[in-house]
Amino acid sequence: MHKGVASRPTSVAPLAPGLFTGPASAASVTGNATYFAGLGSPYGGCGLPQSALDSQNFVALNVFDTPGQPFCRNGSWVADRYDGATLTMLVADSCADSDAWCRDDPNHLDLAQNSLNRFAKDGLPVGDMYPGHWNNRRISWQFVPAPGCAGDIRIGFIQSAQPYWPVIAVSHLPNGIHGVQYYSNGTWHDASMDSDLGQDYRIYRIGPTSTSPTQGTQYRIRVVDASGALVAGGRTYRFALPSSCANGCGPAYTTVTYTTS
Structure with missing residues (x-):
């Protein structure tokens, strides 16, 4: 079950092996990515229903730092045409599962499945990364202020x-x-x-x-x-x-x- 973090926007980019370059003032980290279908009912881990989120591009943030062994091992990362694609997503949930991707990778993110093809490169959505080209993905990400957050709370x-x-x-x-x-x-x-x-x-x-x-x-x-x-x-x-x-x-x-x- 995903639960327990406060909402903040994060900018996420698939990479394998290139690095996403973000604002100099924000620290970027590298981790592995999985995806999930959507928030639970009635709430995700931050306490909002999915319909009330500011964005339907959202992630579950890992809340553990108990690494045992590398999440992906006995292989190597290779480049593909999705390297450098980016998307700004909202933290709306947290990954508290007992699975290795939550426990063994402190920088892991679980991404909303419907967002995967909205990652953009050269100004255009990639369109077809999921399902046929997702494979295993490594990402870099960083917290950023919510873009275009007009109006009050x-x-x-x-x-x-x-x-x-x-x-x-x-x-x-x-x-x-x-x-x-x-x-x-x-x-x-x-x-x-x-x-x-x-x-x-x-x-x-x-x-x-x-x-x-x-x-x-x-x-x-x-x-x-x-x-x-x-x-x-x-x-x-x-x-x-x-x-x-x-x-x-x-x-x-x-x-x-x-x-x-």
């Missing part, structure tokens, strides 16, 4: 969220997400991640005379990105639990509108 309540369990998913950030803070009783509190779903956070309201979570339907948050900086200089977002979620949200993702200050 997106907030939605996840399935079963309710006044006593107000869990939101935050997405559409140019530099990923590290955490959420909620305002209650005159101060800011660090929200707890929901399980290991890296974009989902519990934003409990704290009563004025209690340190225990209490019922509430009005919320004020701010967001910390993957670099540890407050998003938009500390912009705050105010919103309410939709009335349809009074007894628990039914859909996997219920979008909310908000005001900012």
Whole structure:
């Protein structure tokens, strides 16, 4: 099962043996690639349903560094016409399987199958790398800011969220997400991640005379990105639990509108 990382964009390029050249400020790593059909139901490892992702070009990131032996061995890498093809993809899941490709290669990525033929070279999609020419692939990749990430963040309540369990998913950030803070009783509190779903956070309201979570339907948050900086200089977002979620949200993702200050 893939689970447990926060969403960040990554630029990926198949290679065998050439290297993808990225921005000088970003470190590029080399690993092996596999592919998978899509996110689980209702969520991938970051806590968003596939339909709510910013991009349908997405990857599962390896969360282990327990190498035993090389994933590919007793052979050699050869060049082909797909060398140097590139695609910017979103981290939306994580590879936590017990298989060798997750455990033995710390730089492994699992790529969305439907994205494979969207890798571009010389300005055109390769079109036919999958299925006939995938074979085994080695890739180089690096984290990059999300290209063209216009507008503000997106907030939605996840399935079963309710006044006593107000869990939101935050997405559409140019530099990923590290955490959420909620305002209650005159101060800011660090929200707890929901399980290991890296974009989902519990934003409990704290009563004025209690340190225990209490019922509430009005919320004020701010967001910390993957670099540890407050998003938009500390912009705050105010919103309410939709009335349809009074007894628990039914859909996997219920979008909310908000005001900012």
